[in-house]
Amino acid sequence: MSELRYDGKVAIITGAGHGLGRQHALELASRGAKVVVNDLGGDLHGEGASTSPAQEVVAEIVKNGGEAVANGGNVATEEGAASIVQTAIDTFGRIDILINNAGILRDKSFKNIGTAEWDAVIAVHLRGAFLVTKAAWPHLVESAGRVVNTSSPAGLFGNFGQANYSTAKMGLVGFTRTLAAEGKKAGVKVNAIAPVAYTRMTADLFPAEFAEKLGVEQVTPLVVFLAHESVPDSGQVYTVGGGHIAKIFVAEGPGFTKKDGLSVEDIRDNWDQISAQDPFAIYANIGEQTTATFQALA
Ligand code: NAD
Numbered sequence: 001m002s003e004l005r006y007d008g009k010v011a012i013i014t015g016a017g018h019g020l021g022r023q024h025a026l027e028l029a030s031r032g033a034k035v036v037v038n039d040l041g042g043d044l045h046g047e048g049a050s051t052s053p054a055q056e057v058v059a060e061i062v063k064n065g066g067e068a069v070a071n072g073g074n075v076a077t078e079e080g081a082a083s084i085v086q087t088a089i090d091t092f093g094r095i096d097i098l099i100n101n102a103g104i105l106r107d108k109s110f111k112n113i114g115t116a117e118w119d120a121v122i123a124v125h126l127r128g129a130f131l132v133t134k135a136a137w138p139h140l141v142e143s144a145g146r147v148v149n150t151s152s153p154a155g156l157f158g159n160f161g162q163a164n165y166s167t168a169k170m171g172l173v174g175f176t177r178t179l180a181a182e183g184k185k186a187g188v189k190v191n192a193i194a195p196v197a198y199t200r201m202t203a204d205l206f207p208a209e210f211a212e213k214l215g216v217e218q219v220t221p222l223v224v225f226l227a228h229e230s231v232p233d234s235g236q237v238y239t240v241g242g243g244h245i246a247k248i249f250v251a252e253g254p255g256f257t258k259k260d261g262l263s264v265e266d267i268r269d270n271w272d273q274i275s276a277q278d279p280f281a282i283y284a285n286i287g288e289q290t291t292a293t294f295q296a297l298a
Pocket of ligand 1: 152
């Protein structure tokens with residue numbers, strides 16, 4: 001079985017000082033990639049900053065014989081995002097892979113959530129992915145690069161107490177699908193993961209006995225595969241963790257059509273058919289979905 005290699009490739013991994021990002025960085029470096037280890041070094045809630053976590057991961061990579069550089073930029077600011085990309089260009093001269101992974105939590109029920117918790121979480125996950133990808137995009141277009149965004153089952157399926165986080169994480173799915181469409185011509189492929197792993201982010205949520213089975217090393221293989229030049233697909237979302245991996249998709253049911261127009265009562269009287277989930281259709285893009293609507297009307 002041939003090993004997937006990343007020799008000559010340059011990868012940026014945001015939030016790579018701990019948890020999943022750290023593991024992605026170690027694995028990509030062990031397979032030949034030159035890695036920019038970005039981490040702001042704050043706590044789980046985004047308070048504080050330290051260059052130590054990124055530097056420690058770089059030291060580990062170098063000790064193992066790999067190449068890496070640390071960056072302490074904040075993904076949520078334009079200066080931080082620019083510094084991450086500049087670090088890659090100044091040190092390694094190109095960018096082939098971007099893994100948007102940095103994240104924080106500020107969980108609160110919607111009744112209690114304030115603008116501060118909303119803004120902080122949206123800023124790191126959603127604005128951060130936008131800013132770093134925007135700064136890296138010209139380089140990714142040049143290299144026909146790969147982007148991996150980090151969504152979450154909490155965004156895809158919803159989670160009590162995480163209106164801010166789940167909004168950001170579902171937002172990243174739309175971001176992934178649209179960038180996949182816009183990157184296609186240049187050969188840029190953009191996918192997303194919805195991981196499940198035992199990290200400082202989930203240590204209070206998952207039973208401790210699952211810590212080993214849900215190790216970060218069970219998520220990283222997917223990220224590394226999605227970062228490879230041979231990855232077959234773009235614009236897709238995969239859940240991964242504990243040895244399990246599956247595609248997650250948005251589907252549309254068969255629905256109900258009345259060509260001369262719908263009334264409120266039509267909707268009430270056909271609710272079962274409107275709510276049917278089988279057979280379903282999965283559309284590659286909005287064009288396919290609108291075409292289906294036009295065909296139903298024809
Ligand atoms: P983690 O806390 O161990 O790692 C997140 C890293 O991001 C930290 O090292 C942190 O310092 C860094 N970071 C935070 N804000 C930053 C900023 N503004 N700029 C740069 N770096 C910043 O948690 P993790 O579980 O490894 O999470 C990694 C990603 O995976 C996150 O996006 C998280 O939402 C997502 N995720 C994790 C799980 C899980 O089960 N662990 C599930 C779904 C999604």
